[in-house]
Structure formats: structure tokens, C-alpha cells
Amino acid sequence: MNPSDLIEGGAAALEARFGKAFPKDVIVLGSGLGRFADTVTDAVRVAYADIPGFSRSTVVGHSGNLIVGKAAGVPVAVMQGRIHAFEGHPPQAIVAPIRILRRLGVERLILTNASGGLKPHMVPGTLMLIEDHINFSGFNPLVGPNDERIGPRFPDMTDAYDPKLRALLTQAAREASVEVKSGIYMFALGPNFETAAEIRMYAALGADAVGMSTVPECLVARHCGMKVAGISVVTNLATGIATRPLSHEETLAEAAKAAEKLASLLQRFVQLL
Numbered sequence: 001m002n003p004s005d006l007i008e009g010g011a012a013a014l015e016a017r018f019g020k021a022f023p024k025d026v027i028v029l030g031s032g033l034g035r036f037a038d039t040v041t042d043a044v045r046v047a048y049a050d051i052p053g054f055s056r057s058t059v060v061g062h063s064g065n066l067i068v069g070k071a072a073g074v075p076v077a078v079m080q081g082r083i084h085a086f087e088g089h090p091p092q093a094i095v096a097p098i099r100i101l102r103r104l105g106v107e108r109l110i111l112t113n114a115s116g117g118l119k120p121h122m123v124p125g126t127l128m129l130i131e132d133h134i135n136f137s138g139f140n141p142l143v144g145p146n147d148e149r150i151g152p153r154f155p156d157m158t159d160a161y162d163p164k165l166r167a168l169l170t171q172a173a174r175e176a177s178v179e180v181k182s183g184i185y186m187f188a189l190g191p192n193f194e195t196a197a198e199i200r201m202y203a204a205l206g207a208d209a210v211g212m213s214t215v216p217e218c219l220v221a222r223h224c225g226m227k228v229a230g231i232s233v234v235t236n237l238a239t240g241i242a243t244r245p246l247s248h249e250e251t252l253a254e255a256a257k258a259a260e261k262l263a264s265l266l267q268r269f270v271q272l273l
């Protein structure tokens, strides 16, 4: 299917299900952070397999459901499970869901992820509001022919993470009594965890946390005119700072521990939008 047919097909399928009144806010849940989805009320769950353009993640800890309902009484959609560049899907798999949601009128994309802390104070359990990112991966889902109807060839990345949304996240954190830090997210392609030398370099380049997601979605969302917010849940100190080898099991376990705090923050945040 050509890319615009895929977007039309996906949008038509979701419109058939939800009508024209699709929520304006979509929250993407990262590895092990599915807890927030359980707090959604009046939830209608659609498997990615039933939506053209939505591919299923192959990563443990990522189910593949779009959930539409209410969080703290506010209409939201939740993507439970995401596609990563390292899975080897074509870039369309990352691009299509976001453009489909944009076609349905979604205005804000709230991205969450699990990451490794690059600074000693970025300890496991830290919630880091993403201030900005560094794309150090060599991967960019916008590579290829550009459809000017969707967005410009050379999209601007000033305020990639919307300052107003960041301010509201800070306010929500205060009101929900959830401690947050702020920092720069480094996108590494993965799937291996980094070497200690890479981690020293990323820290020297000004990043505070490293992970394997979020940046591709941010690029696609900014390109098509959505506002983006990002919250990174630090699940471990990065290689060389950590005192033991890293594992995906540890990521999932630490993410699950922090998921409750993240859910409280998001509940308050959506009320402020």
C-alpha cells in the first residue's frame, strides 16, 4: 500500500470505530509503563492488528493496543506498545500511526519511555521531563520523499518539546506530589545497551539520559504539526556508571516500580490541558 493510502485506511478504520470525536491527546507508554492504561475509564481497546498502519511491537513489555477512553475524566487515547527503530520495521511502521492520529485531529503527543541515567543523580526511579533531545542514531523516519501536504521538507526543531506542555508537566508534578527532574534525552539506535565509552561521550555531549525510542516519534509528530511532551523514566544508571551488567528484565522491573508515579503525574497533567 502506498503511504498515503495507509494513512487514509488507518484513519478510516478508527473513524468507523470512534466517529469524528477522537481525543486531542495521545499518550504513548514505554517499556514496562503500561500501568497508566489500567486507569483509563470507559475504555475501548482496539488491537493494533485491527488498525491498518499500526504494527505490533516485537519487544517484551509492549502489548499492541490503542485504548480510547478517559483519564481523570478527560478524553485521551493511549498507545500501549510502540515500535522501535531497532526492531527493523520499515520507517513507515513508526510514521503511519502518528500521521493517522494527526488525520483524526490529535493535537498533542505525550511520549514516555524507559532510559538509562547518564549522570550520577539520574538514579533508577527518576522521572525526567524531556527538555530536548539529541539524535545520535543515524536513524530518521523522515528520510525519503516528502509529502508537502503533511509537513515541510526541512521541519524546524525549535521547541521540539513544547515549553507550555513542559510547564504544565512541572505544575502537574507539583500538584500530584511527584518529584521530577528535567534533562536532555539521547537517542541511541540499540538494540545493545551502550558501551562505557559511549556513555562517557553522551554525558560529555550534554545528555542526561539515554534510550532507544521517542525521538523518531517526536520527529514525525513535529513534522505534521503536533505538539510533543516527553517523560523519561530512568530505570538504571547507564553502562560504566552502573556497578553491574544491564538487562531488559531490570528495565521492566524498575519501570513497573515507577509506573504508579508516572500514572499520577499523567492523570493530573491531562486535567491541565
Ligand code: HPA
Binding pocket: 114, 115, 116, 117, 188, 193, 194, 210, 211, 212, 235, 236, 237, 238, 239, 246, 251
Ligand atoms: N540504555 C538505553 N536504553 C535504555 C537503558 C539504557 O541504559 N535503560 C532503559 N532503556
